[in-house]
Amino acid sequence: MSFQERALRFRCEHEWLYGIMSVPQQPVARGVLIVVGGPQYRVGSHRQFVLLARYLAKRGISVMRFDCRGMGDSDGNIRTFEHVGEDLRSATDFFFSECPFLEDVVIWGLCDAASAALFYAYQDRRVSGLVLLNPWVRTEQGIAKAYLRHYYLQRLFEPEFWKKLLGGKFNPLASIQSLYAFGRNSLPGGKKSAASEDSAGASCDLTAPLPERMLDGLKRFQGKILIITSGNDLTAREFLDLADSSADWQEAMKTRQTEVFHIDSANHTFSTREWRDQVAEQTGNRVLSW
16 A cells, blocks of 8 residues: 655644654554654654554554654754643644544554653543553662562573673672662662652643553543563563552553553564564554554
């Protein structure tokens, strides 16, 4: 199926935002809005967002990807993922105005863009689904537990670790100090969410830890959700540990019939063709079947 790509710009409050739209000749009634997070812009790491958009467009799915204010080519000051709600609303408005055949959209986001999508989705009835990759739920306590469980303990069983230790290339004192710090922070009452100290403008209580606000967004959203996680990524590990250990998260994910698709060997950005293709296929299948 052929499609057309075109550059676009639209207003968000008083600034211009720029992006790309991929529209098939015979589009379905559901589109995908790709939200960009972190120090990225609409192309994505290793052109992931470009390739994803073109893959979906070939399957009849219209896709819009854009730079939030302060990123890429867009105007304005840079914002954290907790403060891009207006950017998402403006992009969704523009998407629907340019593609009048759309009935609803799925928002796709990686890392903190997944968190931004979860904050926003329940506020917009046009959003029917979410595809969230390695959602960002970072707290000092959460990352400390992830390091202890998935890094330090694993290192003890690696031959390379013992070679470095016996060869004098490893500083055990520094590692013990680091391990102690992570162990202290992993205990209840450790440091608060890093995100909760730099927050203003989200729709929920910004004094609450990030996982609580994420859970609130999950509970409020009424659409379908696919979560894709990587096996070789501490961000994903932190999220999975949270979901596995929290009865509230388990209940919310069960109630919302949330699907989890895990790629055991993948890294944070799914940087190989094999991993990227799996992500694209899973995304396309859900968008067309939901």
